[in-house]
Amino acid sequence: MDFNEKNATDAVLDSFSKIKDKRLKKIMNSIITHLHEVVKEVEPTEDEWMKAITFLTKTGQKCDDRRQEFILLSDVLGVSMLLDAINNRKTKDETETTVLGPFHAPSLTMSYGENIAKNVVGDDCIVSGNVFDVNKNLIAGASIEVWQSGPDGLYDVQKEGDVVDLRATFISLEDGSYLFRTVKPQFYPIPVDGPVGDLLNNLDRHPYRPAHIHFMVKADGYKDLVTHVFIDGDKYLQSDTVFAVKKSLIRKLEKGFDSDENKECYHLEFDIVMEKK
Numbered sequence: 321m322d323f324n325e326k327n328a329t330d331a332v333l334d335s336f337s338k339i340k341d342k343r344l345k346k347i348m349n350s351i352i353t354h355l356h357e358v359v360k361e362v363e364p365t366e367d368e369w370m371k372a373i374t375f376l377t378k379t380g381q382k383c384d385d386r387r388q389e390f391i392l393l394s395d396v397l398g399v400s401m402l403l404d405a406i407n408n409r410k411t412k413d414e415t416e417t418t419v420l421g422p423f424h425a426p427s428l429t430m431s432y433g434e435n436i437a438k439n440v441v442g443d444d445c446i447v448s449g450n451v452f453d454v455n456k457n458l459i460a461g462a463s464i465e466v467w468q469s470g471p472d473g474l475y476d477v478q479k480e481g482d483v484v485d486l487r488a489t490f491i492s493l494e495d496g497s498y499l500f501r502t503v504k505p506q507f508y509p510i511p512v513d514g515p516v517g518d519l520l521n522n523l524d525r526h527p528y529r530p531a532h533i534h535f536m537v538k539a540d541g542y543k544d545l546v547t548h549v550f551i552d553g554d555k556y557l558q559s560d561t562v563f564a565v566k567k568s569l570i571r572k573l574e575k576g577f578d579s580d581e582n583k584e585c586y587h588l589e590f591d592i593v594m595e596k597k
């Protein structure tokens with residue numbers, strides 16, 4: 321029988337009927353079923369379909385070892401956060417998760433109290449807290465990876481050269497505590513010089529993310545935790561362009577004093593609660 325509008329989906333699903341990998345079969349069946357439904361509902365013109373293909377082509381071409389446009393696309397379409405919600409259903413009082421984002425990169429291990437802001441000028445800020453489990457047992461030796469943008473809104477990987485800045489890995493002390501120095505985070509736009517920026521523009525959406533610091537925490541026997549701490553009062557908390565804000569992750573930035581360095585600074589307290597594997 322000819323391939324036509326009525327039998328198209330069944331014909332393609334039938335072509336997958338011999339796939340041995342059950343998970344792959346389920347995924348492909350679902351993708352084809354929904355993709356065909358979209359095409360039948362929208363009835364794109366051939367020009368519109370070519371625009372879609374061009375968009376995805378440009379998205380791929382924008383990617384390199386420092387830029388991940390597909391993660392950005394997944395983020396602004398809310399797919400990253402939906403995936404996060406499905407894969408990290410909260411069971412108790414553990415710290416909630418949120419998106420990894422496109423700017424994670426390897427970092428050096430620093431000692432308790434070190435400053436991760438090496439090449440930027442901003443408002444000094446101390447970030448500290450304790451790592452423990454849902455039963456309040458303190459966790460020593462946890463690896464706490466942090467990364468953030470500078471006062472100019474840019475991450476180190478968005479700048480020329482290979483300088484690693486505003487990112488580091490710390491190890492929690494015997495009492496579960498961690499502390500590092502940095503500059504006050506502030507809101508920033510996601511990169512808008514690529515196809516995802518064009519998409520946001522065409523959809524009349526702003527590109528901003530509220531001020532935050534990224535955390536990836538790992539400890540033996542516990543689930544890896546990918547999260548952010550957000551700054552209370554930021555004007556973009558209600559409209560984060562990647563939908564990543566959760567109320568439980570918002571903290572107040574307090575004015576304080578750095579007695580070791582004898583100067584005024586901000587202070588951000590963020591405890592981390594890990595979930596057993």
Ligand SMILES: [Fe+2]
Nearest residue numbers: 421469532534
């Ligand atoms: Fe970020």
